[in-house]
Amino acid sequence: MSYRDKQSVTDPIPDITGSLTLYAQWQQQSRYGLAGLVSTDSAPAVPIPNATITIRQGNTVLSVTKSDENGQYSFTNLLPGSYNVVCTYDGKTVTKAVVVTDGPVDVPFTLSNTAKNSLLVLGNDSGVTVPPLVVDGLASVADAQAQPGAVTTVKLTVTAKAPNETNGEQAAIQVLTKDQTVGLYLDAQLTCNGTSIGASNDTVLEILMPYDFSAKNDLKVLRWHDGVASELKELNSRPTSDFADGTWFKDVTRKQIIVYASKFSTYAVSYSTVSNNGGSSNFGGNSGGSSIYPIIVDKTSAAHGELISDKSVASAGAKITISAKPDSGYRLHHLIVTDANGKAILYTNKGNDTYTFAMPNSKATVSAEFVRQSENSFTDVNSGTYYYDAVEWALDKGITGGTGAATFAPDGICTRAQTVTFLWRAMGSPEPTVTNCSFTDVAKDAYYYKAVLWATEKGITVGTSAKTFSPDKTVTRAQTVTFLWRAAGKSTVTTTNPFGDVKASNYYANAVMWAVKEGITSGTSATVFSPAAGCTRAQIVTFLYRYLNK
Template identity: 45%
Template structure:
C-alpha cells in the first residue's frame, strides 16, 4: 500500500484578537497573554491548544554573599568585585549581560574605591550592598575579627609559699592562644607547657623548699609576651620548742605567715582597714571618712606585684578579698562642697549612692537638671545628644566658631545644636557618619570615654590593656586605658569593659565629674 502524507497547517484562534501571528507554521507573539492554536491537514482539525505568552525577560534579582568573615590580622581590604554574584530574571534563569555594580557601605570609617575594593578601618561588623541596572542586591554582613594572639592576664594562684615550697597553678587568659600551649618557666628546671582553650590556659610549676634564712624570689616568664609573674618561697622559720614528760624532745614547725595590709597616709580624710593582717581569702573592709568639704576620689588596692584588686563599694564601705601577698591601700580625696551648699531636690538620688556627689555638682554647675523638679532618673539611658550637651555645659557652654552644621539630623532649634557644633570643632566627635550624628541613640561606654579623652586633648597612655573586649584598633582603645588609669571608670568585669553597653544618666555625670576633678 502506498502511503500519502499531507502538510499540517497551524491555525490560530486569537484570544484576545491581537498579539499572536501564525505564519508558515511559526507562532509569534507581540505581547503577553493566553492564546489558542490548532493544527489542520486537509479538512481535519486537531483540538485547540492553549498557549500562554509570558512577559518579556528582565533582570529582577542580584544576589551577593550574605556573610563574609575577614581576619584583620591577615588583610585590611576586601575585593568586592571578586565575590561570586548571581543575576536572575523573574523566571529564575541566569541573566546576561551582567550590569556594572556599584558597591556601598554606610558604616563609619569604611571606604570603597572605584574598583570595588573595600578598606576596613578596624575589627567590627559592616553592612554592604550592591546596585546594578536599577536593581538593589540583598545585604551582606562582613564580620572582621583579629586572630592576633594576645595575652591579657598572666597570674599565679598564689604568690607566696611557705619555706617547704610547693606547687602553684598559673593562668593565662587572652585571645587566640595557641593550641600547642605556652611555655612558662622560672628557670631551666622549673618550667611547664600550658594547656586549655583559645581564651584560657593553665600550667602548674613546682617550687623547691627553701632552707636558707632569706626569702627566695622567682620571676616566672611566658613565651608569648613580656609579662611576668612573681612567686616567693619564704625563708625557713624556726619552730618553737615544747616539753613533755619523761624527757620528750622539742618539736620544730613552720608558722603560716599572715599578709600585711598597709594603708598609706593621705590628706583630707582617713581610711581604716578592718584588718592589719589577713590570710588569703579573707574579706577585708575599708572605711573611708573624708574631712569636711571633701569626698572620696578613688581607692586603689594593689598586691605585691602592683596588680589592682577588685573593690566592691556599698554604703561608703569598700571590700576586697585578700590575696596571697601583702597589699597596699592608696586613697585620694577631692574637694567637694556640693552636700553643704546645694540641697538635694531629687527623691530618686540617695545620699549613699555612688553618683550623689556627681549629681549635686552637675546641678550646682548647670551641667544638667533633673527630668522633673523632683526626679533625676539616674538609671535612664543617656543619649548622645545629652552626653555632648553635659560636656559642653561643663566646659562653660562656649559659643561655637562655626554655624555650619554637617549633620542632617541635628535641627537648628535643638537644645543640643551648639553643643554638637562645639564638639565637632574640638574633635570630640565626628558623628556616626559624615551626615548623621544620631542624637537620640544611646551613648555607649566606649563613646563617652572617647568624648572625655578627646576633650582632654587625647593624652598619651602607657598602661597595659587588661580588657579582652577592647582591641588596639578600636577608636576608644586609648580612651578606655586612660579612663581606667585615672579612675574615671573601671571595667564591668575583671577582663571586660563592655564598650558597646549603653550608659545611664548617673554613670555619665559621674564619669564627667571624675574627669574634671582628676
C-alpha cells in the first residue's frame, strides 16, 4: 500500500499488532522559469521598463520583480502549478493566469493607451479561510467592458462565507445537496467601475481552486444566482477553449477544482464522506549539487529594518529562511530574492515576517523595502497595486483620508478643489497671506478655501476664468501635472517631445516634459499623453508621492 504526500495515518493496518517498517522515497520536484515582455499596444510596440510583475496564488505573494530597460522580466524556480501573474504600471493593472507544467512559460503583457484594469480580491468571514484561487479571463472581461477613452476597472471579489442558517441563498443550495457536507461557501461579485456586472457579463472565467479530494465522494459544485439554486454540470475532460458557463471539472491529478462561470453570486462545494484516515482540509496549495553558494543579504536596501538569513552559504535546493525585523513604526513592504542572473526566485511567506526559498544553482541575493506603518484599513487598497505606497504615505501625512471608514475609492475621479487641497496639505498646509478670494464660486466656509487662496497666491492656479475656479469640475492629467510643475518652480525642460497630443503652444507642455523627466508620470502610451483625461484619486496621490517622497 502507498500514501499520498503529507497524509496522516493513525491505524495503517487495523487489527494487526507487531512492528511495522515504513519506507519512503523522496524525489526533488522540477522547477521552471516564467518570463515575458511588457510593452505598449502601439504600432510598433514600445517596451515598458520598470513595470512591477507579481506572482500570486490567492492572497499569497510568491515573488515580485520589475521589467528591465528592454521591458523584459523573468522569474525562476517555479514549481508546477497554477499562478496569477499581475502587471502594474502607471495606473494600469492587468491580471493573467498561467499553468506551469513541464517547461518554461512566456507571459507577455500589452498595456493599452487607456487603462483597462483587471483585479482579483479575496476575503473571508471570521473563522473561515478563503482558498488561494487563481482566475483566468479577467483581462478579457476588461477588454469587453472597455469604452473608448475611459478608464475601465474590472474586479472579481470572492469572499469565503461562514455557514449561516438564516442565509436564504445558502439554504436554497443546501436543499440540493441532499444532506451532503457543504465544505465551502463563496460569495463572488464581478464589478466594472464599481457597478455589478455579475448578471450581464458574457465572458466565461476559468477559476482554479486547490482542493483535497481525500475521503470525499460524489462532489457537487452548486450556485445560487438570479433567485435560483442549481447544480453545475461536471465535465469529463478539461476544455481548452469555448468555455461554458455553469460547468466544472475535477482535476484529481493537480488536486484542484476548475469552475467555468460568467454569472456571479453564491457558490458552494459539497461532498459525501467516504472514510477518515486522519486530518484533511478542503483546500491546499502546491507542495514542494554538491556545490556551495553564498546567500548575500543586501543591507543597503533594508533601511528602517533588518534582514537575517539562517545560512550564509548553502547547496542548491537547500531551504533558506529569511527573517525580516522592521524598526519600530515600520513594516516590511516587499522582499526580493534573485539568483546570480538577476532572475526573481519564488519564496514562501511563513507568517510573522518569515520567508523561505529553495537555494538556486548560484548565489542568492536578498533585498527588501521597509515602509512606515499607517492606519490603512481600506478594503479597496490592496498590496501590489501601484498606488498602495502612495495611499499609505498620504494617510501618514494627513493629505487625504478615505471616502468611508473602509474605502478609499482609488478609481474615483478627482475635482479641481480636491487636487489643490491635496497639494496644499502635502506642502504642509501653509497659511496664505491673502484673506479674500477673487473667485465667486469659492465660499469662505469651503474645506478648500485656504488651499485655493494659497495656490492662487503662489501662481499654482489662475482659475478657469478671472472670476471662477470651478472647484467641482473634473481635474485633468494636464492640469494636475501643471499644478505640480508650478509648485516645483516651473523649470524648463529641454528634451524631445514624444507626444503627438502635447503641442509646444499648450500651457501644459513644459509641465508634461518635466513630469516625465522626474518620473512622476508617463504617457498613456509611448506617443500619447491624454492631457484631457480625468485624474483618479489613486493617480493624484501617486503623482504627489513620486514628486515629494524622493
